[in-house]
Amino acid sequence: MRAVQITRFGGPEVMDIVDLPDPVPGPGQQLYKVSAAGVNFADTHQTEDSYLAPQQLPLIPGAEFVGTPAGGGDRVVGLLDGGGYAQRVAANTRLTWPVPEGVSDEQALALVLQGTTAWHLLKTSSHMAQGESVVVIAGAGGVGSLAVQLAKHWGAGRVIATASSAEKRALAEELGAHATVDPALAEDDPKTFTAALREANGGKRVDIVLEMTGGNVFDGSLSALAPFGRLVAYGMAGRAAPAQVVVPALMGTSRAVIGFWLAHCMTRPQMMDDAMTDLLQLTASGVLKPVVGGRYPLTAVREAHQDLLARRTTGKLVLDPAR
Structure with a gap:
């Protein structure tokens, strides 16, 4: 062969x-x-x-x-x-x-x-509830394009997608995203990215972020979470240094960081x-x-x-x- x-x-x-x-x-x-x-x-x-x-x-x-x-x-x-x-x-x-x-x-x-990853990110890891806001990093990609649709179908209150070009942001909106953000905003300062995510959510912090890039995108996404918000990390496409999560900061904000790898589902x-x-x-x-x-x-x-x-x-x- x-x-x-x-x-x-x-x-x-x-x-x-x-x-x-x-x-x-x-x-x-x-x-x-x-x-x-x-x-x-x-x-x-x-x-x-x-x-x-x-x-x-x-x-x-x-x-x-x-x-x-x-x-x-x-x-x-x-x-x-x-x-x-x-x-x-x-x-x-x-x-x-x-x-x-x-x-x-x-x-x-x-x-x-990619589909089973999107399904479990929302159902199993983040336990998305109806009405919650969901940020999908790389919303025009393989996992992201399906996660946008599933979140919308399952009753997310607001779906926000990031995408690196105008064409990809338009695609994410066609798939059901209520708003889109350019992840390039995170390159210089994650605070700028945090502000953009909050603006896309009507000025409010977000409930769920599905994150697969790392680096400043991870940091900016974590800062954008509301109390009891969940960030699910399932990739490291940016090849950036691993993010450092500080436990007291999680406790002080009632936020959660969750890891997901589909290989564990394959054993079940x-x-x-x-x-x-x-x-x-x-x-x-x-x-x-x-x-x-x-x-x-x-x-x-x-x-x-x-x-x-x-x-x-x-x-x-x-x-x-x-x-």
């Missing part, structure tokens, strides 16, 4: 197209023929070995796929612990879900990792089932509209990562292993 392999850590240049034997399914696994593989920002950390889980070389990146059983059968979308950038994958059948008619490969891939398959069942139904009915980004040939995987790192993309990026 053709696959993307990494034998050294670094940027997009370390990904090579190679021919490898098909993976051999282990206990509880099945071999699938891949029709599309998802690309996530976490994959760029994987190539650098800069994410939460240490990586072992050589490796095939990629954590999600859409495909059919190698011996024939219905289309499924599934999660992997690696190996997705390939023409064949061995997947745990407990972490695959049938794709309904009318839901495209790209839409299904947008749901399986029912948590994934709950999210995927809901997300697939919402998408099939047209209530949820995953934003589809670029579809790249497998041979253009470096370009896909370059575009992602340069913030040139919106929505879900996928690889086509047939090309």
